[in-house]
Amino acid sequence: MRRWSIPPTRRRLAWLALLVSAVALLVLVLMLLARANTAPPQMAAPARPPPSGLPAPQPVPVAAPAQERPQRRQLIEQVRLTDHTYCSYLEQARYPYASRPAGQHPDQLYPNQPVCEANPMLTENGESEPAVRIETTQSRVYLAAGETVQLSLRAVDAQGAALPLVVTRALAQGMGGEGKRPAPRVTLAFSSDDASAWRAGLAPQQGALAGFHGTIRTSVHYQAAGRAGVVLFDVLYSPELPATWGGEPRETLGPDALEFTVPLDVRLAGRYVVSGRIDDALGRPLALASFNDALGQGAQQVRLSVHGKLLHDADPPLPLVLRDVEGYLLRENVDPDRLLLARREGRVMTSRTLSLSGVPNLEWHSEERSRYLAEYAKDRLAARARLAAFDPGAALPPGECTQPKVAQ
Numbered sequence: 001m002r003r004w005s006i007p008p009t010r011r012r013l014a015w016l017a018l019l020v021s022a023v024a025l026l027v028l029v030l031m032l033l034a035r036a037n038t039a040p041p042q043m044a045a046p047a048r049p050p051p052s053g054l055p056a057p058q059p060v061p062v063a064a065p066a067q068e069r070p071q072r073r074q075l076i077e078q079v080r081l082t083d084h085t086y087c088s089y090l091e092q093a094r095y096p097y098a099s100r101p102a103g104q105h106p107d108q109l110y111p112n113q114p115v116c117e118a119n120p121m122l123t124e125n126g127e128s129e130p131a132v133r134i135e136t137t138q139s140r141v142y143l144a145a146g147e148t149v150q151l152s153l154r155a156v157d158a159q160g161a162a163l164p165l166v167v168t169r170a171l172a173q174g175m176g177g178e179g180k181r182p183a184p185r186v187t188l189a190f191s192s193d194d195a196s197a198w199r200a201g202l203a204p205q206q207g208a209l210a211g212f213h214g215t216i217r218t219s220v221h222y223q224a225a226g227r228a229g230v231v232l233f234d235v236l237y238s239p240e241l242p243a244t245w246g247g248e249p250r251e252t253l254g255p256d257a258l259e260f261t262v263p264l265d266v267r268l269a270g271r272y273v274v275s276g277r278i279d280d281a282l283g284r285p286l287a288l289a290s291f292n293d294a295l296g297q298g299a300q301q302v303r304l305s306v307h308g309k310l311l312h313d314a315d316p317p318l319p320l321v322l323r324d325v326e327g328y329l330l331r332e333n334v335d336p337d338r339l340l341l342a343r344r345e346g347r348v349m350t351s352r353t354l355s356l357s358g359v360p361n362l363e364w365h366s367e368e369r370s371r372y373l374a375e376y377a378k379d380r381l382a383a384r385a386r387l388a389a390f391d392p393g394a395a396l397p398p399g400e401c402t403q404p405k406v407a408q
């Protein structure tokens with residue numbers, strides 16, 4: 001019998017048709033799966049009421065879609081950030097800029113304390129000698145005309161025991177800027193009672209540096225532990241007094257503060273920046289009072305005030321003490337940018353006020369404070385509104401502070 005067979009060409013066409021059908025079926029399945037994944041979630045049927053006397057079943061929390069979780073975290077972070085910004089400014093602006101709590105300026109409470117440092121010995125060729133430490137002190141950094149700075153140094157070993165040290169030479173020279181002539185330099189005479197601690201005083205007004213204005217660097221060369229070392233001291237010197245303190249300070253009660261008024265005889269008119277420290281009756285720092293305003297020539301008054309609300313909030317033991325008053329004439333677009341006043345060290349005056357009953361206890365307001373609080377409050381409310389609109393059922397993060405009525 002004759003055997004029939006499918007030609008090769010026709011067999012290839014059949015296999016191709018089967019392959020096309022399989023691919024089409026696979027594409028259809030993938031399309032159906034994608035449509036199922038993107039379909040909106042179906043609302044769950046309302047739960048039937050429980051039988052009488054039984055507690056209602058608690059709803060099972062449904063996880064938010066993955067794309068919503070990062071957005072919600074971002075909205076929550078915006079709420080926290082705007083809340084923190086508002087509350088931080090509200091706290092910082094509770095009192096005027098010229099009357100700040102002492103705790104906010106710990107670095108300015110004792111301006112007349114000597115600067116003490118301890119560093120590894122630095123040799124003259126720039127190498128460090130860790131086995132020897134050089135302890136230095138200088139009585140001040142800013143030096144007004146007529147003032148003197150005291151310098152000292154000593155060497156100790158790793159256990160803190162004193163080592164023999166000998167100062168070989170010490171030179172003080174003004175640091176001129178680029179293009180300026182080198183400033184004159186003077187020799188300082190260091191002395192020691194026991195070949196351990198060496199001391200010297202620098203009084204620029206008594207020598208060739210009397211007319212120099214700027215940084216004076218004193219380089220002290222010494223011998224310790226068999227090696228030659230060097231240590232540097234810097235002070236900012238002001239060669240003329242723009243004004244002098246005149247008369248006795250007095251105390252007055254202003255509309256919202258207790259004021260210490262310090263007379264000043266002004267020789268050079270301009271903007272003066274003055275600060276004083278206020279202690280309570282036990283000697284504890286209470287406030288940093290400052291003055292920043294333009295003064296004309298002649299007899300002027302510098303008012304250093306303690307805001308009444310700050311006093312009532314702190315409720316310190318009275319009387320108050322004004323101490324360590326310092327200041328300078330600000331010079332714009334000039335280097336150095338200031339002419340220093342002679343400082344008034346220690347107690348300047350003691351207040352007569354012994355009770356806070358007559359001191360105003362008013363919240364401080366200013367146009368700038370009200371404007372900033374209004375803007376920060378607006379950002380704060382807008383961030384909370386965005387989060388509430390995105391997730392109405394979620395609780396908002398608690399605020400750091402309450403929102404008082406903003407003064408207009």
